[in-house]
Amino acid sequence: MPETAIQVRGLRKSYGAVSAVAGIDLSVCAGEVFALLGPNGAGKTTTVEILEGHRRRDAGEVVVLDADPELGTRGFRSRIGIVLQSTGLQPYLTVDEVIELFRGYYPNPLPLDEIVSLVGLEEKRHERVLRLSGGQQRRLDVAIGLAGNPELLFLDEPTTGFDPSARHVAWNMIRGLQSLGKTVFLTTHYMDEAQALADRVAIIVDGAIVAEGPPGTLGGRADAATRIRFHLPPGSSRPPIQLTAQTDGSVDIVTPDPTQTLYDLTSWALANGVSLLGLEVSKPSLEDVYLSLTRREIS
């Protein structure tokens, strides 16, 4: 297995005058879960479909499992698994039959029973596809993606339209894949999904990568200033620290050194008999980072 599963440099793709992917670089290591996070229309699906070999690129260098996906050789396709954004399955075949049909296309497929239990469809093995719920069909999609025991699995928005409990089931399934040592390339527009699953996240907006890194440090979260927020009771004096008033009447202190600042603030409050209402100390969440990045890029 190669150390680097996916290597992309300067990837570009336009549809007519519309630039969908405007020169991106990506690198995904073998065994990693990588999430491409971005709003609808940001270029996620275009990117993942170029990596899968479904689309041709206009420019750039793309290497997936040491091959150019555009050539689409059978050898390449037998090493990847694809779960497309929209489902399309033979409606009159049963779950077992569909998985068997696809297993037959690969040189070294996973055992049928293992696939069925990985996606949690044990109860539905003899049910026809057209009688499955949306969530079950999506799991069957994943089952087909896994049929050939791929080294690299592409999941294009695997949980869009799921209710919260179905989503958690899907997440556990994806974590299961990671423990099998598979490389997973995931696209999503849910921040919590990227945070819950991915080793590394890249945020794509308008066809460009605006941030990349582990979810915990993305967009400089690890070094970002801490925010202390509270309400001052009416008529109280103000602490001798730089404050920013908020529209809801609360005040913020933004500080790179929360330990010292909190000590100063609470000493002042105790000495003056002031109670700090609704006191909270927080780091920016992935959501804050994501919203600030996407807002800036869109405006």
Next chain:
Amino acid sequence: MNVIGLTVRQVRYENKSFWRNPFSAFFTFAFPLMFLVIFNLLFGHDTYRGFGPKVSTSTFYTPAIVAFSVITACYTNIAMTVTIARDHGILKRLRGTPLPTWGYLAGRILHAILIAALLVVIVVAFGRVFYDVDIPTTTLPAFIVSLTVGAATFCALGVAVSGLIPNAEAAPAVVNASILPLLFISDIFIPLENAPKWLVTFSNIFPIKHFAHAILTAFNPFTKGAGFVVTDLVVMAVWCAGGLAMALRFFTWEPRMG
């Protein structure tokens, strides 16, 4: 996996899917028989001169409906199912696997030909039992060769036209509009005996008339010799080659946008 193994496997799954849609399966078989019965009821007492000596129109309709069956099972069926599979993303999903293009198409086409063969047997048996038609003996090789060339032609044209149909909703309209008018002027539904000359010339361009004529000749109890009509077979082969070229040019795996 070897070529034969892969193709047999595809055919098996196509076959399962086919029979599990009972309405579609039932009407695939009922439709030609329905036409055979209706046309015999309407025109059965007429006489048909195309065979030389005057014979009952019933003797005309059995081979005509045999030709119609092959056209439905190959052209109509393939054009519809391939378009629907493409539009529903089934083809795109297959494209992401190591299954080669020929593997999918071979399965699809071979299954259509099996259904066509079954239909031909049923229609001929029906004609024999209810309308007392003669089953070809000396012309049997010509009958089988004509059926084979016709099936190949209409399969190729079915794949080709699916490449021209924009989406699944448009499929029935396009398929019917492309085939129904030609069926009426090609000696299938009605013998074209008193038509204007230009219409006859026009209908001679298309493969349906030639297919019907080849089958009729092989079925005609008064045919002398082996019953091969070289012109008809050549015209069909040309359409088959054209269909193949168009299929290769226009076949796509992805749903059409817009």
